[in-house]
Amino acid sequence: MGSPIVLRRRLGGELGKLRASRELNAKDVAAALGWSASKLSRIESGLVPLQERDAARLLAHYGVTSPDEVKHFLSLTRQSRQQGWWHAYGEAVPERFRAYVGFESDATKILTFQCELLPGLLQTEAYARNVMRSMQPTESAGEIERRLALRMERQRILDRQDPPQIWAIIGEAAIRRPVGGNAVMAEQLRHIADLADERPNITVQVLPFSAGAHASMGASFSILFFSDIPGSIVYSETITSKTYVEDQAEIARHEDVFHRLMASSIQPEKAITRLRNVAEEYGI
Template sequence: MSSPTVLRRRLGGELGKLRSSRDMSAKDVAAALGWSASKLSRIESGLVSLQERDAAKLLAHYGITSPEEVKQFLKLTRQSRQQGWWHAYGDALPDRFRAYVGFETDATKIVTFQCEAVPGLLQTEGYARHIIRAMTPTESTESVELKLALRMERQHILDRTSPPQIWAIIGEAAIRRPVGSELVMAEQLNHIATMAEERPNITVQVLPFSAGAHTSMGSSFSIFAFSDIPSSVVYCETISSKTYIEQQSEIARHEDVFHRLMASSAQPEKSISWLRQVAEEYGK
């Protein structure tokens, strides 16, 4: 079964289709039910869970009266409210990032551009610990270790019988900036190279400084694709915000940006050799 995050998105998409098929605006539906427009928007985008009573109100408003159809919608609503495996990590996982882990858990393909750091799915424990500590300097050692355990747990998706396809473009800054000791960096870069060499589902490219200005200056992002949901999701993150993008025009724009980054980056085989070379430099 899909994760609650993806089930919420599927449910929200179906409810959005019902509203559109009846030529109703989100603003009018929200007003009729005494909700804010933002509440309905978050429901349709799958960013919040939906109570069964609210699902029933929406179905009634859209004129859905078939007992079997109502039953199926309410069943999906209940399933979408179940807790994912990541719930056990509590406060180590901010609310807005729960959706990210859910998308990551169910994605069949993930493409990501990271200009400043190694992608989380490819981080070693030593590297990840230093990254987490640097980004949360005021948190306790216990909190840092819990966040680290969550990051390592997320990587288990790579060990599945049918793991997701991963295509990662990493900025040269991420392999040149020391994180932790030189030994930590050598281990990290060798780990990326080994993953790309030994796992056919993982492709890595390095975007060199020599590429100059590029199509995603100062911005990192990930795109998640799914087997059972036709639309992808784009995730963008800054220090103060985490944004999920589902508009088709914006998804297409990010896909175009990623393809341009691919063309500007070193080819996979050259990238692996480059990672090994820099790792050797750190190891001296």
């Protein structure tokens, strides 16, 4: 059935198509219902849950009267409001990050470029714990451990029967920065090299310092693709914000940037060797 987040996105997409089929402007629909334009946009993007009463108002505004069609939309609305597995981790999952966890759980392909950090799905416990301690210095040990447990739980998608295709491009700065010390980094880099070497669904490249200026200077991002809902999304984050890109022209731009990064990076087989060599340089 998919996660509630993906069902929410499917519902929003269907409602958006319904509005477009009536040749209605999103701004006008929002105004007619007493909503902000951003509320309707976020509903159609699947970034916020939809109340059944609001779904009923939308359907009435669009002139949907077929009992079967109304039943379909209201049933999908209820399903999309169910709690995902990540709710068990409480505040360890910030509100804006919950959508990403849901999308990641149902993605069939993930392209990710990381400048400074190693990709979350490929992190070891020791590396992730040190990153979290550095980025959240005021959090208690218990809170850090809850965040760490969430990250390890997210990685279970790599072990499922139909794991997503992962293509990760890692900036050389991320493999040269000794997070947690030499032993932690040696273990971490060998872990990534082993994943890329042993699992056909995981591909890793390294963007070397020697590439110079590149297509995504200072900006990390991930592109997620799905099999059962249309389109893809781009996700990026800073210290204080998390951004989802839904516009197809902007997504296409990110895909172009990713392909240019691929061309500038060390190719997969040599990247595995580079990771193992740097692990040896850490002296462990």
